[in-house]
Structures are given as structure tokens and as C-alpha cells.
Amino acid sequence: MDFVELTNEAIDVGEAARRIVPAQCGATVTLDGYVRKYTRGLETLYLVYEAYEPMAIKEMLKLVEHAREKFDISHAGIIHRLGKLEIGETSVVISVAAPHRKAAFAACEWLIVELKRTVPIWKKEVYSDGEEWIEGESSIENSQSS
């Protein structure tokens, strides 16, 4: 029941959350990450997300696998939107089902932190007077030559 997806279509958050409601579980925690209008004091008109799609899928699958090893959870799912997104539109959904909510909250937080650090997806912020590809603060080891 785990799932990882990239999509160019609007994400139905409720539908994604309800995909994982196993009988042995008592809670599904869902993160709805959406496009913010103001970042660092700048007004964003819209965002464009781009992914290295096959690698992004592989990295998201690894994250789900690791989350299941690390936390007492039953299932997890990640959907990330690509392309042009307007203010307020959902860019990422992470859902985690667990027998008890505490592990689901912890795993959901861990998954979004790791997604932002490791999954090869980039966002471009478009302003009224320009645009900029945002560069993360990745701390991935051994990935840059000396």
C-alpha cells in the first residue's frame, strides 16, 4: 500500500490520505505542503517544479523503506507535483499510517526533512521582476569532487 508518485496534475490530498487506512492502524498523518506567497520577504507569483524523474522515484522509494525501518509505522506514501503551481496549490503530500499517531507524526516529519535534502526535485520561484532556481542546503556526503 506504500506509494510514491510524481504528477503534473493537481493533487487530491484527501484521496491520497485515505489510500492508507489499514485495519491494524489507528491514525494516518498527512502533510499538505503548498505554495507560499511570501518567501524571504519576496512576493512569489508562482512556482515551477522540475525533477530528475527516475532518480526522484528511486530516492522516494528509499525514503519510504527507511521510514518503515526507523519508525513503528505500517505504510507511507509520497506524491510530489511538478510543473507550474499557483499560490496555495499543493506541491507535496506525505501520508503515514501507524497503529499509534506518535510514530506517524514523527515519520511524516522525518520524511519531509529527508525529501527536501535528498530527492532530486528543484523549485523555481517566479517574481514580478525575475525568477530564480532555489538551491537547497543539501548535506549529502561524497557527492562533490574535491
Added chain:
Amino acid sequence: MSVCVQVLFFGATAGVVGQRSVYKRFPEDITANKAFDEILDEFPALTQHKLLYSINQRYAVGTELLHDGDELAVFTAVSGG
């Protein structure tokens, strides 16, 4: 002998290079970090960014040997979410 490798760029690096994909020929037995350095020599503007690179859709360690048909991607620190 040499190996032919597809080099991919995304987001900011695609903008810097002006292309999303180029094919490059490297000497046989070249390591990933040596190939990465050669790419930076060819596109020096890339060095103004904090870069990551992957081999065949996995983050590179750097010591991997490149083979014919491998896929090397060069990109900035990720910013999804």
C-alpha cells in the same frame, strides 16, 4: 578505447549549460569524480553553484568507474517540497 556517457542537467545547471543533455566521450577507466571535474572544466560557470552529481540515478561517491552508456547527472542542491 573510450566510453560514451550521457550527461544530464536540471534546473539551474540546465540554465547555465544551455542544454539538458550532452553526450561526452571519456577515456576508459575514468572515475566519476574525474569525469565530473572534466565537465566543470568544460562549463566553468557551473562552479558558481553548490553541485551534486549522480551516476545511473544514484548519488555518486566519486570512485565509481564509468562505463559505456552510463548516465551522469549534474545538479544543484535539491529544493523540492
